[in-house]
Amino acid sequence: MNQRTWYKEAIVYQIYPRSFKDSNGDGVGDLRGVIQKLDYINSLGVDAVWLNPIYKSPNDDGGYDISDYLSIQPEFGTMQDFDELLLELHQRGLKLIMDLVLNHSSDEHPWFIESKKSKTNPYRDFYFWKQGKENAPPNNWPSFFGGSAWQLDETTGEYYLHLFSKKQPDLNWENAALRAEVYKLMEFWLKKGVDGLRLDVISAISKRTDFPNTDTLDFNETIRKYYSNGPRLKEFIAETRSKVLDQFPHVMTVGEGPGITPQNALDYLHEEDGLNMIFHFGHMFMDQGAGGRFDPIAWTMKDFKQVFKTWDDAFKKQGWGSIFLGNHDFARMVSRWGNDGVHWQKSSKLLITLLLSMRGTTFVFQGDEIGMTNTTLHSIAESKDIETQNGWLDAKRRGESEAEFLKKANYSGRDNARTPMQWTAMEDGGFSSGNPWMPLNKNTTKINVAQQESDNTSILSYFKEMAYLKKNNHALTYGSYQLLEVEDDRIFAYYRQEEKEKFMVVLNFSNESLNFPIAHKATKVIGNYDDVSAILRPWEALIYKF
Ligand code: TEU
Ligand code: CA
Numbered sequence: 001m002n003q004r005t006w007y008k009e010a011i012v013y014q015i016y017p018r019s020f021k022d023s024n025g026d027g028v029g030d031l032r033g034v035i036q037k038l039d040y041i042n043s044l045g046v047d048a049v050w051l052n053p054i055y056k057s058p059n060d061d062g063g064y065d066i067s068d069y070l071s072i073q074p075e076f077g078t079m080q081d082f083d084e085l086l087l088e089l090h091q092r093g094l095k096l097i098m099d100l101v102l103n104h105s106s107d108e109h110p111w112f113i114e115s116k117k118s119k120t121n122p123y124r125d126f127y128f129w130k131q132g133k134e135n136a137p138p139n140n141w142p143s144f145f146g147g148s149a150w151q152l153d154e155t156t157g158e159y160y161l162h163l164f165s166k167k168q169p170d171l172n173w174e175n176a177a178l179r180a181e182v183y184k185l186m187e188f189w190l191k192k193g194v195d196g197l198r199l200d201v202i203s204a205i206s207k208r209t210d211f212p213n214t215d216t217l218d219f220n221e222t223i224r225k226y227y228s229n230g231p232r233l234k235e236f237i238a239e240t241r242s243k244v245l246d247q248f249p250h251v252m253t254v255g256e257g258p259g260i261t262p263q264n265a266l267d268y269l270h271e272e273d274g275l276n277m278i279f280h281f282g283h284m285f286m287d288q289g290a291g292g293r294f295d296p297i298a299w300t301m302k303d304f305k306q307v308f309k310t311w312d313d314a315f316k317k318q319g320w321g322s323i324f325l326g327n328h329d330f331a332r333m334v335s336r337w338g339n340d341g342v343h344w345q346k347s348s349k350l351l352i353t354l355l356l357s358m359r360g361t362t363f364v365f366q367g368d369e370i371g372m373t374n375t376t377l378h379s380i381a382e383s384k385d386i387e388t389q390n391g392w393l394d395a396k397r398r399g400e401s402e403a404e405f406l407k408k409a410n411y412s413g414r415d416n417a418r419t420p421m422q423w424t425a426m427e428d429g430g431f432s433s434g435n436p437w438m439p440l441n442k443n444t445t446k447i448n449v450a451q452q453e454s455d456n457t458s459i460l461s462y463f464k465e466m467a468y469l470k471k472n473n474h475a476l477t478y479g480s481y482q483l484l485e486v487e488d489d490r491i492f493a494y495y496r497q498e499e500k501e502k503f504m505v506v507l508n509f510s511n512e513s514l515n516f517p518i519a520h521k522a523t524k525v526i527g528n529y530d531d532v533s534a535i536l537r538p539w540e541a542l543i544y545k546f
Pocket of ligand 1: 061062065101256257258293328387
């Protein structure tokens with residue numbers, strides 16, 4: 001259970017290439033841009049890079065609609081650029097985790113172009129096709145991206161399943177011929193020397209293929225009961241091991257799983273025939289009501305702390321957790337969980353303390369190391385995200401005004417995470433010499449790498465100190481996790497202990513000063529205030545060593 005391995009000790013830096021660095025002035029981030037920033041990435045003290053999809057794609061869903069798994073999206077560069085990036089990463093001792101989207105392809109993939117030609121086409125069963133019912137879709141399943149999860153195709157008069165956008169038809173894993181093709185493309189990337197795979201929506205590769213109507217209006221319940229955790233999930237994951245992964249024992253796999261529960265997580269993570277890790281969404285969906293992302297509900301610190309305890313318990317004896325507070329699919333962590341106003345710097349450092357001291361592999365999203373914040377859309381037309389654009393169509397049908405929906409989109413929409421990386425205090429943030437595909441956040445003049453690199457009190461400097469602390473204290477990696485029960489839920493405190501090495505992490509998730517008995521026999525090893533005070537100050541983060 002606790003055997004030591006690189007991926008358990010790793011700090012993974014997530015790069016959304018479209019928004020990271022543009023090297024050729026076309027306004028779109030690219031692989032050569034990542035190569036240009038490798039020394040910066042290395043300076044963070046991280047161990048691996050997770051690249052969001054870089055394969056050929058019509059870009060209907062930010063590259064998660066792949067039309068050719070074996071070639072690089074031309075906007076991002078060439079396969080030679082990729083080979084150079086991988087070499088340069090390895091030369092710096094950094095590993096590369098690629099993002100494979102195996103639950104669905106693009107509708108412009110040759111497989112789908114063939115599949116939709118006729119009911120007898122050899123590729124027909126690479127996807128899910130069904131007759132409708134009285135001119136309506138085969139069942140009532142809603143798509144993640146608004147509307148029905150079924151699209152009628154005129155040519156053959158049948159519907160095809162797409163849990164996500166119409167341009168992302170679900171691949172039919174029940175079909176062994178399809179699975180064989182998937183294993184070939186996995187092998188292609190692993191043979192190139194890639195060190196890990198992030199498996200997109202892996203929880204849904206086995207779904208309820210009897211396709212009953214969903215019996216709940218709660219979208220996340222529908223995902224859990226009908227789209228994910230299907231009857232053949234363990235079998236399919238075990239087959240990826242026997243057919244491909246077991247030939248590459250050093251490779252790490254992390255499955256992304258909407259709908260995964262603490263009860264079924266270990267179904268995904270068997271040592272001998274499972275994945276290494278999963279991303280769960282316990283905290284990430286906590287503020288989503290029955291209607292999903294654009295149906296926000298209040299969340300409490302009690303729930304937030306409980307999520308970490310529940311999931312740490314799930315992985316106490318087997319499997320391994322992943323720790324993240326944001327990514328390309330969610331609002332910026334300091335805006336969502338912290339305070340991006342008067343306590344912006346302190347709360348950014350507090351969240352970084354959590355990310356790097358919680359038990360599990362840390363995944364930090366580009367820009368969170370400098371406290372990048374949410375952006376503000378002033379109209380839906382400004383959104384570049386199909387989930388927000390389609391969410392608005394649904395909201396309009398419900399009679400919501402654009403202003404009402406914009407408020408929700410600005411709170412939880414994915415555009416927040418996809419504004420270009422803020423490298424310098426210039427208007428263009430040093431991201432591109434051209435017109436950026438998405439406007440930069442207005443605060444790039446105040447929040448940027450250049451300013452923080454030369455300021456040893458900055459969030460960036462604190463990130464590097466925390467990374468160093470984590471890497472040099474095994475108890476923060478392999479130590480047990482024990483939540484401290486405290487009266488005031490605004491205080492999130494926990495122990496990390498391995499044999500005699502014991503740390504206490506104390507986080508004040510509030511704008512108030514609070515009383516907290518400071519451990520006397522302990523030494524402060526890091527904190528986001530320069531001095532030590534008898535009280536816990538607003539957004540104060542402290543780590544003590546006993
Ligand atoms: O996301 C799947 C997922 O977990 C969804 O909950 C996700 O948050 C999405 O925004 C719907 O709310 C993965 C990718 O991370 C996401 O970018 C893709 O859009 C999606 O799969 C489809 O490939
Ligand atoms: Ca470019």
